[in-house]
Amino acid sequence: MPKKIIIIGAGIAGLSAGCYARMNGFDVQIFELHHIPGGLCTAWKRKNYLFDGCIHYLYGTGEGKPFHNIWKELGALDQTEIVNHSELMTVVNPNGDCFTAYCDPDQLEEEACRISPQDRPFIRDFCNAVRQFQSFDLSLLQQKPRALWKASDWSNFGRAMLPFLPAMARWAGMSAGEFGRRFKSEFLQRAFPLVFGWPEIPMMAGISILAYMSIQNAGFPRGASEAFARAIEKRFLDLGGVIHYNAQVEKILVRDHRAVGIRLYSDDLYEADYVVSAADGRTTLFDMLDGRYLSPDLRRVYDQETGLAVHPMIQVSLGVRRDFSDQPHWVTYLLEEPLLLAGEERRDFGLKHYCFDPATAPSGCSALEVILRIKYAYWQHIYGHRLYDSEQDQVADVLIAQIAKIYPDIREDIELIDVATPMSYERYTGNWRGSSVGWLLDKRAMFKMMQGMRKDLPGLRNFYMAGQWVEPGGSVPVVAMSGRNAVQLICHQEGMPFEVCLPASG
Numbered sequence: 428m429p430k431k432i433i434i435i436g437a438g439i440a441g442l443s444a445g446c447y448a449r450m451n452g453f454d455v456q457i458f459e460l461h462h463i464p465g466g467l468c469t470a471w472k473r474k475n476y477l478f479d480g481c482i483h484y485l486y487g488t489g490e491g492k493p494f495h496n497i498w499k500e501l502g503a504l505d506q507t508e509i510v511n512h513s514e515l516m517t518v519v520n521p522n523g524d525c526f527t528a529y530c531d532p533d534q535l536e537e538e539a540c541r542i543s544p545q546d547r548p549f550i551r552d553f554c555n556a557v558r559q560f561q562s563f564d565l566s567l568l569q570q571k572p573r574a575l576w577k578a579s580d581w582s583n584f585g586r587a588m589l590p591f592l593p594a595m596a597r598w599a600g601m602s603a604g605e606f607g608r609r610f611k612s613e614f615l616q617r618a619f620p621l622v623f624g625w626p627e628i629p630m631m632a633g634i635s636i637l638a639y640m641s642i643q644n645a646g647f648p649r650g651a652s653e654a655f656a657r658a659i660e661k662r663f664l665d666l667g668g669v670i671h672y673n674a675q676v677e678k679i680l681v682r683d684h685r686a687v688g689i690r691l692y693s694d695d696l697y698e699a700d701y702v703v704s705a706a707d708g709r710t711t712l713f714d715m716l717d718g719r720y721l722s723p724d725l726r727r728v729y730d731q732e733t734g735l736a737v738h739p740m741i742q743v744s745l746g747v748r749r750d751f752s753d754q755p756h757w758v759t760y761l762l763e764e765p766l767l768l769a770g771e772e773r774r775d776f777g778l779k780h781y782c783f784d785p786a787t788a789p790s791g792c793s794a795l796e797v798i799l800r801i802k803y804a805y806w807q808h809i810y811g812h813r814l815y816d817s818e819q820d821q822v823a824d825v826l827i828a829q830i831a832k833i834y835p836d837i838r839e840d841i842e843l844i845d846v847a848t849p850m851s852y853e854r855y856t857g858n859w860r861g862s863s864v865g866w867l868l869d870k871r872a873m874f875k876m877m878q879g880m881r882k883d884l885p886g887l888r889n890f891y892m893a894g895q896w897v898e899p900g901g902s903v904p905v906v907a908m909s910g911r912n913a914v915q916l917i918c919h920q921e922g923m924p925f926e927v928c929l930p931a932s933g
């Protein structure tokens with residue numbers, strides 16, 4: 428009889444763990460609280476529009492490049508067209524000046540030097556780092572669970588890293604905010620940190636994004652994020668796995684300090700030889716396991732005052748009867764006067780359109796999106812009160828008023844408005860404080876990522892964790908590798924070789 432594995436969560440980590448567990452002959456069931464797969468890797472249909480809630484760049488879209496193998500094994504990109512952008516973002520100054528963050532380092536260098544010739548040496552250093560990181564294999568750290576690394580794995584890793592160490596030491600220790608402050612040009616000081624998402628992100632991560640986009644290994648899969656997740660769900664089902672939707676796990680059952688199954692909120696019980704939680708980390712540790720198996724390190728990491736930071740966001744999506752395809756796909760506008768949004772001052776906002784994917788809007792129309800990092804506490808405080816709805820309307824109104832300054836008669840063309848707050852992320856995916864990537868990728872999280880977080884718990888046997896809460900910084904490819912690694916650990920425990928196979932079409 429094959430051993431039974433229960434996986435909690437059908438996000439990308441859970442689906443991936445499910446596929447690899449089936450490839451290795453286990454009897455696998457996934458339990459998912461929502462009625463669709465994907466977790467944070469999702470998109471939502473509203474009338475004729477499809478609003479993407481996740482992928483801006485997906486590492487591994489380039490044939491033969493880092494992370495591509497895992498998508499092949501998971502059948503995630505079969506028959507999927509990939510859109511490769513030539514620029515990451517355009518930033519517009521209030522005086523109308525534009526800076527385009529091209530992915531190609533030569534174009535980027537020329538563009539940044541055009542704006543700020545006095546910053547030329549620094550710009551060249553940075554673009555050289557982008558050039559160098561084009562051949563950096565970020566997937567190396569995830570190829571195998573760190574707990575199973577042998578001396579030869581460490582020495583191979585060390586050899587592969589050696590040429591990059593000086594650059595890593597320089598750029599991993601510098602945040603995008605610190606990087607921006609080094610520019611003499613005030614425009615680039617403000618523009619550069621915005622290009623990489625948030626000011627705390629270590630520049631090594633920002634450089635990797637540009638480097639991978641420039642070698643066409645960080646594209647967007649047409650059909651949007653839900654279709655991408657559905658492809659992995661199909662692979663799991665084709666491999667003979669079972670998924671239970673609308674099945675929220677309340678407790679992990681433990682006997683003699685060994686995980687033996689789960690109990691759902693419906694009170695249904697399921698037994699297994701192993702349990703893998705690919706769901707929210709805090710719920711897993713503090714609710715499903717009642718905080719009984721915490722190491723001092725985990726207590727530190729989850730401490731709300733001194734632990735790692737999380738990353739809540741708000742997404743305002745608009746369906747507009749207007750074709751934006753001749754506009755740059757992602758533009759951040761620097762504002763002369765700050766805006767007040769949900770109690771926070773904003774000095775910029777980014778507007779993205781998805782015309783590069785016809786699945787997102789009818790012909791002649793566009794799906795637009797504004798995403799902003801926002802405070803969870805504010806939304807949690809008003810959640811369940813009438814103010815919650817009116818605050819969402821107000822945020823949308825303020826943003827539309829800003830967009831109307833750029834596209835004066837846009838209001839007439841708006842057919843649909845959709846707002847997802849941190850409470851929406853929390854409700855639909857169970858993620859702690861509505862976090863979009865688990866732990867926010869800053870210098871501390873990057874250090875933790877390099878160090879590696881443990882996937883098992885002290886004193887609890889036959890239990891593993893996978894996904895963004897044990898992979899600081901998250902991201903779709905890293906959590907897919909995390910699911911794969913959880914199964915490698917189980918195979919190791921069972922004394923079995925870890926096997927992979929490609930889909931019949933692959």
Ligand SMILES: Cc1cc2nc3c(=O)[nH]c(=O)nc-3n(C[C@H](O)[C@H](O)[C@H](O)COP(=O)(O)OP(=O)(O)OC[C@H]3O[C@@H](n4cnc5c(N)ncnc54)[C@H](O)[C@@H]3O)c2cc1C
Pocket residue numbers: 435436437438439440441458459460461464465466467468480481482483484485486674675676677705706707710740798855856857858862863864865893894895896900901902903904906
């Ligand atoms: C707006 C946005 C943009 C992003 N952009 C990118 C990008 O461009 N590139 C990139 O690589 N990554 C991006 N990410 C990050 C990426 O989406 C996540 O890091 C990744 O999808 C997390 O996957 P996961 O499986 O670890 O967790 P999740 O997606 O959170 O999956 C966990 C699953 O567990 C389920 N669950 C939770 N609790 C329970 C329970 N009690 N019982 C049963 N099921 C439960 C949830 O419903 C969910 O389906 C983005 C995320 C967001 C939100």
